[in-house]
Amino acid sequence: MNGRVIFKRKVVFRSFLFRLFVFSFLLMSVYGGCGGGGGITPPPPPPPPPVEGNKLNIEILGAFIGADNRTVATIKITDDKGNPLQQSDLASISFIIARIVDSGEYIDYITRDQKGATQAASENGNTGTFEDLGGGVYNYTFVKVLPADYDGSLTHTVALYATRVVGSQTWVSNATFNFVPDGGEVRTIRDIVSISSCNSCHDPLALHGGSRRDVKVCITCHTTKIINPDTGEEVDQIDPDSGNNIGFEIMVHKIHRGEMLPSVEAGDPYFIVGFNDTVHDYSTVVFPQDIRNCTKCHNESLASQAVDYMNDPTRAACGSCHDNVDFATATNHPTVQLNDNNCSGCHIPSSGNDFDISVTGSHTIPLRAKSLPGLNFDIVSVTSAETGLTTVAPGEHALVVFSIRNDMGDVVNPQDLSRLALTIAGPTTDYNIQDYQGTGEVPGVDNFLSESALASDGPDASGNFVYTFEGMIPLNGTGTYGVGIEGRKVETVGGENLILIEDVNEAGHNVVSYFAVTDPVPIPRRTVVDNNTEDQYCNSCHGEFSKDFSIHGNLRNNTQYCILCHNPSNDDIAVRPVPDWTGSETPTTTSINFRQMIHKIHTGENLAVKPYIIYGRGGSVHDYSDILFPGNTSDCSSCHVPDSNVLDPGMGILGPGILPTITREFTKVDGSNVVLDTFSLQPVITVCTSCHGNLTVNAAGNALTGDNHLGGPQPEAACIECHAEGDPLGAAEVHLPPLPPDERINRPNAE
Template sequence: GIRGYITREATAGDVVATQLTSESNGTLTPMAFGEYSYTFNFTLPDDVDRAMWHRVVIGARRSFDDGSRAGVSASVDFVPDGSAEPVVPDTAMTDRCNQCHQGVEGHGGRWTGVDACLTCHTPQTTDPDTGNTVDFRVMLHRIHMGAGLPSVQAGTPYQIIGNRGSVHDFSEIHLPRPASDCQACHGEDVDEWPDAQYDACTACHDRTAFTAPSPAGFTPHTAGVRPLNSCAGCHPNAGTPTSAAQTHAGVLADPFLGLVGLRFAIDQVTNVEVGQLPVVTFHVFDGDDHPLPVDRLDSLEITMAGPTSGFAWASSTRNVQQGAQPAGDGWRIQLAEPVPDGATGSVAVGMAGYRYVPYGAARAESVGRENGGNPVAYAAIGGGQATPPATEVTQAKCNACHGELEAHGGFRTQVVYCQTCHNATGTDAARRPPDAGEPASIFFGPMVHRIHAGEHLENPPVIYGFGGTPHDSGEVVYPGVLNNCAACH
């Protein structure tokens, strides 16, 4: 592991903990305009391995007359004896953090980027108030698990006490994507992250016991007592159902569980005339692009909305799997509602549906819901060239933070499809209890802005969803820079 040289002692009551720190009491020598040399005040220990990788980080902060401050840090990696190129151990790169955070910084903004974080957040550093390590690989996993930590769910908050006794409570953190999506932070090409290691594993699985008897409140490890740091014996980095990469891939994305995939495709939308019932021809495929019978589905609906210049109306045809008729190796259905009187422009027609599929080693352990995506097709009312909606928010930008955008049970996944129901006239009136006040708008643009602004709003929206479930965005903490419109747009 990383070893730091500049340390301090931090106390809380009678508890004393060692922490890595920085220094600013060395000698700063001007070399040229804007160029300086710094000589450390501390002395290196005698046992320094000069053939090993080292890193030096410098952090600076500037205060302005208006009270604002700006900080930045920089680092250099080197091998003191020059015998080799440094092997940099950064498995969570700054650019991946910035997909959500749009600027990684800590401790007042002076330290920026993962390279600076890793330099002090090593196994050497502990919070004396809570006893929690601030080792980067443990602390970061636990922060991002937040409310999902077994210890938090059992009633123990996850806190770090910082400078001047400031309490940082991460117990209500909800990651905007599955916490098991390791590649979101580590990337696909990193070799180290799939290697199961005790400290990293138990950062998230913090109430799993590897000893017997299990401590109170702990769950025994599935495979029983195991030596610490022997995780990789049963959880290798690839190739088996129990590999670290595979078990974190998610049930429905796991090829070892036998799911073959599901995909919908819209072939054609016809008879799009005012007062007429449009006809939709479509296909249902498995993961190998083999056509499937529509009656294999447990739910399928088609939504039509318009105009694409600014959605103002929508209609849905449900239980399509029961009413569709064969059309070659595909299917055909007439929608339940006509194009409304006075409608002009173009319409969007989208699909959503799923099937329940048994999964597990014997395909009988449980049942998962597999969705077929949300294809959207466009058609001009009265014929002619259809006009798709202007693209203000792309799927890729949503997925940069959310991984795979999904809502309403996981089978609404596409931004354009969301807008067909979340249109200018949409409200939660059909879901809101009579005694819960006036209906709230579910118009996509304003709703999404207000959800992401959550904690900053005086009157955050409470929107009622399926089953009368209230969704209160007042505690949503956006991890990026809220006025950075380009993050989404």
């Protein structure tokens, strides 16, 4: 059972103050005057963001080294429709010329002195010479003169990054071109990670003011080594303030491991000092799935050399994550390694085994170990225990037939599991608090009904088990209800002579089934977000739940199951303590309504009202105030399935039966929660203010008060007048247009 409380009938409503934080919703606030508002006529709304394509496209058509040892690159500049642009249309353009050396890395010819350290650099296009060839085509001649003894047999790469301002937006283009100066065929390239992999989480990856967008450009500068132009010596390329190497294979690994770096865990922050002495501290970065999933970034289907991390391990790459290893002294390593020649001798790409010292074996994610037998649930049927019908009417008890099997198809007995539970919630229009115990209390005392199924009957001849709920369908129940299953089994992975032995909680997928209570046929709950689609939505960053990402003891892995409990009437009252204070402030719960909680968690450090704390099992404190979202919270399509984030009358959040979010003031009497006041926030306002916090809400929780809203006071019912699907200020129109990861590189920067 969950959320059992004692109600007092007094109901008071609280106003909420939130802060606006992104440009897209600023448009809604400034131009959001709608009918029935405060009498202020808003100016005409701006046009929706352009989605037809990048308004700046630069292609490098060719390159050569002239007799004066200056690089000449032929480029073509066009807009989104292919029309030629002039060089003068650009706000900025910079060029890089680098070569790939024996290590497989680039070495940039252009350098700068940064506080005594040699660093790679680019040259501003204003310093070179443009020759207009017509039709948007130019020859650009570098200022940089290559050394007289440059090796013309090596692969050389011209890279550029440029910007163009159109209205309030800055469009960006990155390009690279490989060539061999002596005329030979390009045989050596560097293509280990694709920007599409980066942009499956980042939206987009945009650094150095937003102009560096493509990994192919980044790696021409961010190399572990650089040539000191004064001495000709190859030296480490470092940030002189922190001493940290800024080579891509070191820096990116360290950034993504963040707070889990051994050095950070030991108290040494990982930071890099950037432009204008800005300190970038990555010590709090948390990778959103198991860091051992190397293929999240090294995706062989996107980058031709993605498997190099397996085939060619190096001290720099391995030591970047395992930074408590000193190869020169054999600290935390069995032998001294002064070069990379012997790395692959021990660390072969793969032996086919888990948890050995091969590259793939040593990065085995425990919950993906081949030795795990698998745990698979299925709900075969839901019927009434009283009538045997597929409709479970009010006052009746649900009888659930389900199966548990391993990956071989063998039946798994419930008693072999450490946890097995079935959960009911209803109705599917919007799950909420119900009277599952038949106490007669209205609206009820349980936000959902969850019962252990470890003592289920079976198996029968088909290998199925049967469980009959003790709780009943509420006497006032209507519509369709959902029932889901959760369970886990303790398994040991690893073994003798392997690098890891541990117990893991292998979980089955949370299957959810629907059954009619008063509906003629079951009507499933609408889908808003989805974590069951590979490499999309939740899984694009988190990977597969209960494999790469774990919540609630690894039990919960299906968003359609999560919302059975995380519904509008549920909060953390069952585990939230009453603080020891004597002041006038009364303890208030935090809602765990999915539509508010998930928005707030992902908004994280950009929340207007902090701290944002939810109390969990055993009174554990979960403070999400510092969450760093790697993408752009204005891109609703990162999480939402198509059309689930729009305001469409009669559909989705505006559909029938959608309920307000509830929070409560409470105290404890003899150890029991006693609710003093209840506060309500209507559905649309719940969703919008969970991210956009500069709008004040009235005491009833059903209207904006007018603060920071040019249209003045606005009831929730009027939101549809301006923000409906297809309107210039519609929710989809003022947020970022959806783009697949391979196209996100083209997103403009807002000025």
